[in-house]
Amino acid sequence: MRIRAIIKRIVQQFLRDKRSIALMMVAPLLVMTLLWLVLDLDQYEPTIAVTDVPEQMQDLLEEQDATIIEMSPNEAEEALGDKEVDAHLTWKKDQVELTMEGSDSTATSAVQQVLNQTSKQLNPNSLNMEVNFLHGSTDLNLFDNVGPVLIGFFVFFFVFIIGGVSFLRERTQGTLERLLATPLRRWEIVVGYLSGFGIFILLQSIVIAVYSIYVLDIYMEGSFWAVLLITFLLAITALSLATLLSAYAKNEFQMFQFIPVVIVPQVFFSGIFHIESVGWLDAIGKIMPLTYGADALKEIMIRGQELSAVLGDIGILVGFSLVFILLNILALKQHRKL
Amino acid sequence: MSSFITLNSIQQSFKDETVIKNVDLAIPQGQLFGLLGPSGSGKTTLVKIIIGLLNPTKGTVHIDNQKMPSLKLMQEIGYMAQSDALYSELTAKENLYFFASIYGIPKKQQKQRVQEVAEIVDLTAHLDKTLEHYSGGMKRRMSLAVALLHQPKLLILDEPTVGIDPVLRASIWQDLKKLQKQGTTIIVTTHVMDEAEKCDNLAMLRDGYVIAQGSPDQLIEKSRTGTLEEAFLQYGKSNHH
Numbered sequence: 001m002r003i004r005a006i007i008k009r010i011v012q013q014f015l016r017d018k019r020s021i022a023l024m025m026v027a028p029l030l031v032m033t034l035l036w037l038v039l040d041l042d043q044y045e046p047t048i049a050v051t052d053v054p055e056q057m058q059d060l061l062e063e064q065d066a067t068i069i070e071m072s073p074n075e076a077e078e079a080l081g082d083k084e085v086d087a088h089l090t091w092k093k094d095q096v097e098l099t100m101e102g103s104d105s106t107a108t109s110a111v112q113q114v115l116n117q118t119s120k121q122l123n124p125n126s127l128n129m130e131v132n133f134l135h136g137s138t139d140l141n142l143f144d145n146v147g148p149v150l151i152g153f154f155v156f157f158f159v160f161i162i163g164g165v166s167f168l169r170e171r172t173q174g175t176l177e178r179l180l181a182t183p184l185r186r187w188e189i190v191v192g193y194l195s196g197f198g199i200f201i202l203l204q205s206i207v208i209a210v211y212s213i214y215v216l217d218i219y220m221e222g223s224f225w226a227v228l229l230i231t232f233l234l235a236i237t238a239l240s241l242a243t244l245l246s247a248y249a250k251n252e253f254q255m256f257q258f259i260p261v262v263i264v265p266q267v268f269f270s271g272i273f274h275i276e277s278v279g280w281l282d283a284i285g286k287i288m289p290l291t292y293g294a295d296a297l298k299e300i301m302i303r304g305q306e307l308s309a310v311l312g313d314i315g316i317l318v319g320f321s322l323v324f325i326l327l328n329i330l331a332l333k334q335h336r337k338l
Numbered sequence: 339m340s341s342f343i344t345l346n347s348i349q350q351s352f353k354d355e356t357v358i359k360n361v362d363l364a365i366p367q368g369q370l371f372g373l374l375g376p377s378g379s380g381k382t383t384l385v386k387i388i389i390g391l392l393n394p395t396k397g398t399v400h401i402d403n404q405k406m407p408s409l410k411l412m413q414e415i416g417y418m419a420q421s422d423a424l425y426s427e428l429t430a431k432e433n434l435y436f437f438a439s440i441y442g443i444p445k446k447q448q449k450q451r452v453q454e455v456a457e458i459v460d461l462t463a464h465l466d467k468t469l470e471h472y473s474g475g476m477k478r479r480m481s482l483a484v485a486l487l488h489q490p491k492l493l494i495l496d497e498p499t500v501g502i503d504p505v506l507r508a509s510i511w512q513d514l515k516k517l518q519k520q521g522t523t524i525i526v527t528t529h530v531m532d533e534a535e536k537c538d539n540l541a542m543l544r545d546g547y548v549i550a551q552g553s554p555d556q557l558i559e560k561s562r563t564g565t566l567e568e569a570f571l572q573y574g575k576s577n578h579h
Contacts, residue, residue: 005439009425009432016427016468178423181389182440183412337393338407 002184006192007199013166014200024162024204028154029211035150036216039143046110049076049085052092060121064114087111135303136219144219148297149271149290151212155205155231156238156290157263163197164242164255172251177335186332190243190325197239205231221304227297229307233317234293240324241289247331266290271298292316342367342523343388343492348397350383350546357383358394359546365525365539370518373527374534374570375543381527382420384543385496388525389417401492413441416490420497422477424469430456430480431465434487441488455483458513460506474501482510486517493517493524499533511536531566542570549573 014021047067050058061068071079076088080099086107090097098115100108136144170176179189209227212218220227245262249255269275269285271294276282285291296313299305307314341364350358358380365371373381386392388399390407399406402414424433431452438448456462459479469477478501485493493514499507511533518524526537534540535554542550542557550557550573554566561569 002440002442005436008439009428009436012432013425013427173426174419174421174423175425177391178417178419179440181391181412181415181417181419182437183409183442184440185409336391336407338390338409 003188003192003195006189007196010193010196011199014196020162020166021200024158024200025207028158028204028208031154032150032208032212032216036143036218039146040141040216044106044110046086046107046114047084048111048114049079049088051076051088051090053089054091057091057118057122060118061114063121064117066111066114089115135221140219140302143216144302146272147212147216147218148301149267149294151208151227151231152234152270152290152293152297153267155208155235156266156293157259159201159204159235159238160242160263161256161259163201163239164246164249164258165252166197167193167243168246168249168252168255171246176332180332180336186329186336186338189332190328193243194236194239194325198236201235201239202232205235218301220301222300222306226300226307226310230293230296230300230310230314230317233314233321234289237289237293237317237320237324240321240328244324244328244331247328247334270294289317289320292320341365342369342402343525344400345384345388346398346400348384348387348394348399350380350387350392351395356395357546358387361397361546361548363541363548363551365523367523368518368521369538370514370524370526370536372534372537372540373525373543374529374531374540374566375527376529379543380546381529381543382496385494385525385527389415389494413488414491416485416488416493418481418485418493418495418498422481424477424480424484426469429466429468430461430472433469433480434465434483437484438487443488451487451489455486458486459483460509475503475506478502479506479510491522493522495524495526497527497529499528499530531570534566540566542573544570544574 043065045065045067047069048061049069049071050061051071051073058068069079069085071085071088073088073090076085076090076099079085080088080101083101083103086101086104088099090099098111100111102108131138170179176189180186205228209224209231213220213224213227241262245258246255249258265284266288267290269281269288270290275285292313296310296317299310299313300307343363343365345361345363348358348361349356361384373384375381383392387394388401388406390399390412401408401411404411425436428436434452434455435448438451443451452465453462456465459482461476461479461483464472464476469480472480478498482495482498485495499510502510514524514526515536526533528534537554539553540551540557541548550561550569552560557569557573558564558566561572563569563572
């Protein structure tokens with residue numbers, strides 16, 4: 001009954017705080033949408049300046065979705081300098097010369113790909129390859145690829161901020177101490193808090209998952225419920241970590257100082273970049289909850305795995321939460337021994 | 339007379355600083371006991387030690403023959419902190435019902451208790467306002483109401499009348515006297531001399547020491563002064579040498 005009283009109070013408080021609800025429910029959607037706009041674009045189409053290139057070759061280049069402009073060598077040099085074209089192709093007797101603008105790696109690789117395809121077509125004897133996909137397809141773009149990690153990250157990030165600050169406020173406004181002057185047990189406070197917030201976290205997980213999968217149409221092979229379970233576990237981990245760390249912050253400003261230290265590094269190590277080859281970098285990732293949440297989400301969403309295939313990740317996330325919760329109960333000892 | 343609350347050579351240090359120095363107190367049941375001292379003298383620290391929110395570096399606290407901290411005893415204690423530890427987003431009513439549930443008051447009695455304590459602190463007309471719209475004095479009264487909710491045997495009030503207007507202050511003291519008559523033991527901290535005079539017994543606190551103990555009349559008499567204020571200065575002096 002006492003835990004229920006805490007849950008009820010948190011719900012009442014939360015419903016009065018419209019802005020925090022908005023931050024929790026709408027802000028992740030906004031950020032996901034912006035990322036989707038940026039990452040879901042079609043491939044970059046390069047612009048190539050050509051000098052003395054045969055007609056047949058020019059047609060082939062244009063077939064590869066490159067924009068071709070005929071220029072004199074001087075004009076081309078100027079255009080390269082002004083970044084109006086990405087590369088300059090010159091035909092000299094028996095030699096082809098390519099000058100890249102070179103400051104933009106996306107443009108550089110796009111030019112290379114166009115030229116590779118073109119030379120393949122010029123030389124029909126080259127290896128003819130049929131490409132098949134076990135998971136995904138050629139249409140799998142950057143957003144589909146990092147989307148599962150981003151879902152995990154935003155759930156983690158927003159829960160961390162709101163959960164941490166609200167438990168911190170409980171300390172700074174004295175209500176936590178006031179609660180400890182009642183017969184409430186320390187674990188009842190922690191469990192009540194996590195449950196009360198758990199309701200909103202569950203809602204948030206549903207909103208983010210539904211929006212990403214059904215509105216942004218992120219690549220999704222697995223089951224929706226599996227995605228929901230993983231995001232929820234990740235959120236509980238974030239919440240228990242945030243309430244724990246709030247014990248070591250004196251005010252909101254100090255709470256926010258945990259973001260660059262605890263939250264941001266997790267993105268780098270959770271699967272957006274390939275770090276498997278460097279052992280010690282990989283080891284850092286292994287102590288971060290987001291690594292496991294992101295891995296599970298990728299397995300489910302991109303590779304279409306069942307929950308049974310990510311039991312290891314699930315176990316570790318549950319383990320993280322339990323450890324954080326126990327430490328939380330211990331941290332309250334600084335207020336009351338019993 | 340056996341004492342209800344016993345403090346045995348309590349000492350409290352934070353890092354290098356000792357804020358409570360060897361305090362012994364014995365408070366009989368049913369008394370209105372005052373802790374008098376300027377700010378920084380250790381009143382709040384001592385109160386927190388009594389209620390179990392702080393573990394003293396040395397010494398023990400016993401209430402009703404049980405060692406503190408004890409969850410069972412927490413149920414018998416009403417506590418009003420120096421800061422108004424209330425939820426400002428919630429209405430007064432929601433705050434009261436929340437604490438009523440925390441103290442395990444049965445659902446059926448909650449409504450009645452909430453009304454009773456609201457009447458005592460004269461907030462019946464403002465129960466549906468959120469505390470953001472309360473004045474400082476109203477919040478103090480709300481804190482007191484919360485402390486009274488579960489009809490505790492022991493009331494510990496840390497500076498209960500700061501920011502409350504004189505008329506209401508007098509009425510709160512009347513209510514405290516009434517509760518005392520019903521058998522409640524009350525500990526009040528204050529830095530106001532005329533409030534201290536209303537207590538049965540006083541402990542004068544300065545720099546973490548209890549410099550004098552006794553009823554207000556005794557304290558004035560022993561120090562051969564005319565008022566509590568003079569007495570306090572007198573005890574402070576003699577304690578320094």
